[in-house]
Amino acid sequence: MSLFHLRDPGEPCPAKLPVLLANRGVFGLEKTVMFDLFDTQLIPGLSAQDGFCTPDNEAFLVEQIEAQALAPFRFQGWFGKRLTASFGFNYDFETAAFAPAEPIPAWLEPIRAQAAAFAGLKAGDLVQALLLCYDPGAGIGWHRDRPLFEHVIGISLGADTSMRFRRRTEKGFQRLSLPILSRSIYHLSGEARYQWEHSIADMSEKRWSITFRSLSARGRDFLSRGN
Numbered sequence: 001m002s003l004f005h006l007r008d009p010g011e012p013c014p015a016k017l018p019v020l021l022a023n024r025g026v027f028g029l030e031k032t033v034m035f036d037l038f039d040t041q042l043i044p045g046l047s048a049q050d051g052f053c054t055p056d057n058e059a060f061l062v063e064q065i066e067a068q069a070l071a072p073f074r075f076q077g078w079f080g081k082r083l084t085a086s087f088g089f090n091y092d093f094e095t096a097a098f099a100p101a102e103p104i105p106a107w108l109e110p111i112r113a114q115a116a117a118f119a120g121l122k123a124g125d126l127v128q129a130l131l132l133c134y135d136p137g138a139g140i141g142w143h144r145d146r147p148l149f150e151h152v153i154g155i156s157l158g159a160d161t162s163m164r165f166r167r168r169t170e171k172g173f174q175r176l177s178l179p180i181l182s183r184s185i186y187h188l189s190g191e192a193r194y195q196w197e198h199s200i201a202d203m204s205e206k207r208w209s210i211t212f213r214s215l216s217a218r219g220r221d222f223l224s225r226g227n
């Protein structure tokens with residue numbers, strides 16, 4: 001199969017397959033077109049699956065997240081609109097300090113094990129769990145995850161959105177957008193995680209997510225030096 005299957009206008013999407021959008025100008029295309037992610041990855045290292053959680057499981061996870069002491073994301077004296085809580089390890093964007101945090105709680109263990117299996121990892125590899133709550137008007141700006149972490153696995157709850165990807169090329173930014181439905185999971189590694197930035201536009205509905213991360217060699221080295 002070629003890298004992309006170009007769908008005819010109006011042709012329905014097969015169920016449960018993520019659809020990726022390429023913006024005008026990307027790959028020399030004349031207009032916005034949709035691509036299906038069949039047995040290939042649009043960006044190496046990016047994979048996603050819809051229907052990862054059941055609606056009951058989603059309701060349980062949202063209830064648990066809401067019960068946590070979530071705090072506004074802080075970055076260099078600036079307060080983000082999204083609320084967060086970290087378990088396992090915390091990276092403080094105010095001070096650039098990386099330090100152990102409260103252990104990952106028991107209620108996250110089953111979803112951590114499922115997320116690890118999705119990514120071909122062991123549950124114990126996912127040493128950080130970051131809870132996020134996006135009220136309407138909150139999003140997350142362009143970023144790559146901190147180099148102390150390696151694999152990034154996200155579970156999307158409560159509302160559908162799109163994760164936008166961009167990378168700089170000689171001709172400007174190459175851009176893609178991955179719809180991430182409520183109850184879906186995505187995994188960023190390799191090129192998708194290191195060469196592309198990602199972001200989520202400001203939400204119009206409330207959304208929650210759980211991001212699990214493993215340590216990179218740099219992160220393991222940092223910790224082994226007793227930091």
Ligand SMILES: O=C(O)CCC(=O)C(=O)O
Pocket residue numbers: 130132140145154155156198200208209210211
């Ligand atoms: O809410 C999400 O799914 C994205 C989270 C994210 O990009 C991050 O935690 O770095």
